[in-house]
Amino acid sequence: MNLLGISAHYHDSAAAVVIDGLPVCAVQEERLTRHKGDATFPLSAIDWCLEHAGLEPDALDAVVFYERPMLKFDRILTCTLRAFPYSWRTFPKAMKNTLGEKVWMRGIISSQLGVPGPKVLFTEHHQSHAAATFLTAPTNHAAILTADGVGEWATLSVGRGEHANGHTKINLLREIRFPHSLGMLYSTFTAYLGFKVNEGEYRVMGLASYGRASMTDKVRKLIRRTPDGAFSLNLDYFEYHTTSRRSYSKRFIDLFGPPRNPYAPIDLKTADGARFADCAASIQQVLGDTLVEMTRTLHQETALPDLCLGGGVALNGVANARILAESGFERVFVPPAPGDAGCALGAALYADRIYFCNPHRDLPDHPFWGPSVDGSDLARLAREDGHQVDQLDDGLLIDQIADDLAAGRIVGWMDGALEFGPRALGHRSILAAPHTIETRDQLNREIKFREEFRPFAPVVPFEAADKYFQLTQGAMRLSRFMSGVFPVRPEWRSRLQAVTHIDGTARLQSLERAMAPRLYSLLEAYGRRTGIPVLLNTSFNLAGEPIVNRVAEGYSTFLRSGIDVLVAGQTRVTKRAAEQRKEDACLRSVAKSGAG
Numbered sequence: 339m340n341l342l343g344i345s346a347h348y349h350d351s352a353a354a355v356v357i358d359g360l361p362v363c364a365v366q367e368e369r370l371t372r373h374k375g376d377a378t379f380p381l382s383a384i385d386w387c388l389e390h391a392g393l394e395p396d397a398l399d400a401v402v403f404y405e406r407p408m409l410k411f412d413r414i415l416t417c418t419l420r421a422f423p424y425s426w427r428t429f430p431k432a433m434k435n436t437l438g439e440k441v442w443m444r445g446i447i448s449s450q451l452g453v454p455g456p457k458v459l460f461t462e463h464h465q466s467h468a469a470a471t472f473l474t475a476p477t478n479h480a481a482i483l484t485a486d487g488v489g490e491w492a493t494l495s496v497g498r499g500e501h502a503n504g505h506t507k508i509n510l511l512r513e514i515r516f517p518h519s520l521g522m523l524y525s526t527f528t529a530y531l532g533f534k535v536n537e538g539e540y541r542v543m544g545l546a547s548y549g550r551a552s553m554t555d556k557v558r559k560l561i562r563r564t565p566d567g568a569f570s571l572n573l574d575y576f577e578y579h580t581t582s583r584r585s586y587s588k589r590f591i592d593l594f595g596p597p598r599n600p601y602a603p604i605d606l607k608t609a610d611g612a613r614f615a616d617c618a619a620s621i622q623q624v625l626g627d628t629l630v631e632m633t634r635t636l637h638q639e640t641a642l643p644d645l646c647l648g649g650g651v652a653l654n655g656v657a658n659a660r661i662l663a664e665s666g667f668e669r670v671f672v673p674p675a676p677g678d679a680g681c682a683l684g685a686a687l688y689a690d691r692i693y694f695c696n697p698h699r700d701l702p703d704h705p706f707w708g709p710s711v712d713g714s715d716l717a718r719l720a721r722e723d724g725h726q727v728d729q730l731d732d733g734l735l736i737d738q739i740a741d742d743l744a745a746g747r748i749v750g751w752m753d754g755a756l757e758f759g760p761r762a763l764g765h766r767s768i769l770a771a772p773h774t775i776e777t778r779d780q781l782n783r784e785i786k787f788r789e790e791f792r793p794f795a796p797v798v799p800f801e802a803a804d805k806y807f808q809l810t811q812g813a814m815r816l817s818r819f820m821s822g823v824f825p826v827r828p829e830w831r832s833r834l835q836a837v838t839h840i841d842g843t844a845r846l847q848s849l850e851r852a853m854a855p856r857l858y859s860l861l862e863a864y865g866r867r868t869g870i871p872v873l874l875n876t877s878f879n880l881a882g883e884p885i886v887n888r889v890a891e892g893y894s895t896f897l898r899s900g901i902d903v904l905v906a907g908q909t910r911v912t913k914r915a916a917e918q919r920k921e922d923a924c925l926r927s928v929a930k931s932g933a934g
């Protein structure tokens with residue numbers, strides 16, 4: 339059975355193909371169109387997926403869209419009307435937006451792909467999130483919690499999933515509905531702190547470590563736990579449900595003070611800078627408290643050892659680690675793409691297991707579902723431009739790159755298929771020595787062009803992780819896809835400065851050899867040279883750009899940044915030859931002018 343899953347029109351569109359119950363490929367639209375967070379109907383991703391899977395559209399048994407557009411329209415219409423007359427300015431725009439192509443998805447999909455209307459299926463948004471986490475996790479029976487900004491109406495769902503006798507059940511038992519939303523609560527603080535919503539949430543989490551959670555009483559005025567174990571927001575402090583202009587209200591400003599100017603740098607030595615950091619720490623604390631309480635209840639209710647987390651809120655690694663430590667669950671699973679992009683795969687899997695009742699199959703436990711790179715493409719490009727190119731056997735190449743890293747060079751690393759999801763997990767990474775603050779500052783200054791309070795992440799062989807990081811039971815699983823933040827062991831912090839956050843923690847990836855064997859070998863080779871098999875691993879992109887996909891994008895990023903060495907497959911490129919020629923030419927011209 340051939341299924342195509344699609345997510346679109348909110349943030350980060352994507353497509354995925356599932357054949358006979360197993361994923362074949364999945365990719366986010368932004369990685370192909372090169373427009374960060376591309377939310378348009380993912381024609382490029384669909385095209386690539388079908389071509390990669392060798393399918394014509396008429397070979398598809400169904401196309402599955404990740405949410406129900408009419409229910410979403412119902413929510414937008416209801417909220418806009420409820421907010422009248424405050425919403426009168428935004429009403430025409432909201433209606434035009436939703437009444438456009440977004441509502442008529444069956445017709446759009448049918449006409450774009452040439453598949454008959456009855457073959458277009460819809461899942462609910464949180465069913466897609468639940469499927470994306472439970473059906474990709476190596477567990478047969480788990481509690482499920484999904485939390486995001488909003489789907490149709492639901493913003494948080496809890497339930498359980500089970501594979502029994504080859505068949506799968508996913509029952510979402512309760513939900514919290516818009517406008518009450520943990521994702522919107524966190525995003526409101528993201529906007530208030532001057533960061534871009536849906537992208538700046540990582541920055542709030544990074545900034546939180548610099549502050550004290552001294553404003554939690556104020557944050558708790560915004561969110562109230564209800565006797566049934568849910569929560570409600572005090573809507574007097576918010577405006578996102580009435581207008582698209584601003585998410586927080588005047589009352590919010592009265593409580594927390596003036597918002598941050600997004601264009602002003604954050605100076606933590608000033609009173610305002612400290613207030614913003616405290617604010618970030620306080621919302622992080624309350625988000626974690628709320629999730630811990632809800633998952634604790636879910637654990638008591640289900641008595642299951644495993645929890646699958648989904649939705650954009652599951653990208654919060656600090657909260658995930660607290661859930662693991664405090665909820666009672668022994669293992670917490672977060673997929674590589676817990677956000678809306680992952681719903682493309684979730685929707686296709688949901689249709690396969692639940693709608694078509696196909697038997698459950700264990701999925702490959704990795705994030706590499708996108709286009710692959712070819713090292714010979716890089717060799718051709720770089721030779722044309724006169725750069726130094728080496729094409730080496732794998733053993734020699736790994737040794738050479740380990741030497742580069744040990745000598746302090748920064749390496750752009752492209753290997754095999756692109757990751758699905760927001761994190762570089764070993765196939766599209768910028769790698770560097772993790773030991774000194776200078777490396778971190780150099781990366782921030784010359785490559786990532788970002789604030790100094792954002793930490794870089796380490797990657798470490800699975801077997802060595804516990805030596806360098808304080809890992810509680812279950813932490814290995816959570817760190818498989820960099821989904822949890824854990825303390826760096828105090829005795830190693832001075833030698834892992836570039837990846838140790840201000841509060842002594844790191845969002846590590848513990849790597850099993852089978853998942854990315856070449857990166858694993860590189861860690862071993864680096865360890866033989868330095869005694870510490872840990873590397874700094876950050877996503878291979880410049881600020882504001884999507885993670886690189888093809889060789890050409892990696893090469894362009896290499897040329898435009900301070901990356902010293904670029905690797906794709908078995909090809910290694912350095913700028914040395916070109917730079918040497920430039921220096922020689924310069925010397926010749928100086929000599930000539932001296933002689934003249």
Ligand SMILES: [Fe+2]
Pocket residue numbers: 463467486487488489649650677678
């Ligand atoms: Fe979502």
